[in-house]
Amino acid sequence: MVHLDVRAQGATYFISPPITSSHEVSSKLFNPQWLEAQALIEGTAQGRAAAWFIRLKDEQLVLRHYRRGGLPARFSNDRFLWIGLRRSRPWRELSVLSRLHALGLPVPVPIAGRVQKKTVSYTADIITRRIPGARSLADFMLASYFGDTHDQNARDDIWRETGRVIRAFHAIGAHHADLNVRNILIDEQRKVWLIDWDRGRLNAGAAIQSRSMARLRRSLSREAELESIARQGWPLLMSAYSRGP
Structure with a gap:
């Protein structure tokens, strides 16, 4: 079982593995508009999950916003049914990445996730370390x-x-x-x-x-x-x- 640190601000949850919990995780880091205003975005990528490439001091990161695919996307492109924090998309992905990274397998280093609960649904984002030059x-x-x-x-x-x-x-x-x-x-x-x-x-x-x-x-x-x-x-x-x- 992988331990993840959680910090709650109202209905918003910030999640981080212990290996990267020293990062200052705030809502600004998950806000593309704020990041762009600070000239921290180096590029973007589109797909099922929108992604922004960020340079934060000397570190290169990737911010991804979770989006739905297929038929469910016709009803909501980025909202998921709330069935608990531990079953949210960022929690599960950070858990898997943390375990694989600990085993020495070639995956991005997990940095943090954000879950924003909205009554019976939620939206979510994840930040990982970018693989330079890949x-x-x-x-x-x-x-x-x-x-x-x-x-x-x-x-x-x-x-x-x-x-x-x-x-x-x-x-x-x-x-x-x-x-x-x-x-x-x-x-x-x-x-x-x-x-x-x-x-x-x-x-x-x-x-x-x-x-x-x-x-x-x-x-x-x-x-x-x-x-x-x-x-x-x-x-x-x-x-x-x-x-x-």
Whole structure:
């Protein structure tokens, strides 16, 4: 069981793991408008969860606002049913990240979360440490496809390392709920990371992990260039995955 520190201000809860509880967590840190006014935002990213890249003193952070996907988003794009703080999205993601980080697995360092309760629903945000210089597996492979400096051996090595890293997570029962080609990052040292652990969990069985791999393969097939690259790269990834870390 992972311990998380909680500080309440009315119906707002600030959550932080002990490893990062020294950070000054306030509502301002979760406010993109305030951060922008202070010139602390270095960039943004859009997806199911909006994200802002923040530089706070000498530290690079990522602020993500939780959003809903699929059919529920038609009714509310960022409100979730309140069933208790310990079952909120930030609490669960911070718990999983804290455990994986403690095990030495390549995930972003969890910093803090915020939950704003609104009667029977809540909105939420999470802050993690940014991985400097990292880009997605998709961007890494597409850069190669369009003539970047990566040679074939480098690309093959990344496919294999990705398979080994995913296997390391699966070996301890970790399940990434949205494993796709954009949630796998390659840093400047070509280390592979898994990010965005919303709805991730531990103690997952082989069947769930198999579906996760199928989801990753589908994410590659959605773009013609990536599918072309994956025809050669995917067997390398799966071979390394099968052998284990």
